[in-house]
Amino acid sequence: GAGRPAQLASLEVPADGEVERADLAQRGVDLVDMETSAWVRARPGRVAALRAVSDAPGARLGAAASLVPPGASAASPLLVARLLLLHPGAVVHLAGVARSQRLALAHLRQAVALASRGLLQLAQEATDLPLGPEPVPSAQGLQ
Numbered sequence: 001g002a003g004r005p006a007q008l009a010s011l012e013v014p015a016d017g018e019v020e021r022a023d024l025a026q027r028g029v030d031l032v033d034m035e036t037s038a039w040v041r042a043r044p045g046r047v048a049a050l051r052a053v054s055d056a057p058g059a060r061l062g063a064a065a066s067l068v069p070p071g072a073s074a075a076s077p078l079l080v081a082r083l084l085l086l087h088p089g090a091v092v093h094l095a096g097v098a099r100s101q102r103l104a105l106a107h108l109r110q111a112v113a114l115a116s117r118g119l120l121q122l123a124q125e126a127t128d129l130p131l132g133p134e135p136v137p138s139a140q141g142l143q
Helices: 018-026 036-042 062-065 077-084 091-129
Strands: 009-010 031-033
Touching: 009 036, 062 091, 077 091
Parallel strands: 009 031
Antiparallel strands: none
16 A cells, blocks of 8 residues: 555566566565666665556566566557557456556555655754745845
8 A cells, every 4th residue: 555665676577477476575575666777777876766566466467568668668559559469358458457557556646645744754854944834935035
């Protein structure tokens, strides 16, 4: 659910097989994504990530995992068309994945709201300044 801390592993290829998932679970990994690794490579160090999870051991992405090319932010229309031409029945699976994605995004919205409140609280404690509806002085007022 929203706001639950988890161990995140970021891979460059999908981990959709039994062996890969069992290995990750044994290492204490709760979530796997393919995007965060690029962020970490770009900015080495500690990274905090809010992730929307749309698959689980019992509800895998299957063929949908291969529809987003590495580095892309969305599914390739060409890969989707190819999948549906070769396997018309895949539309039912893709519809299920889309439903899972919508639910994951709703949970992400909740997590962002929780994280925002927590970050504001930390900032207020660190600066000892009120961070509420009070107006912030303009640059002109400080001159």
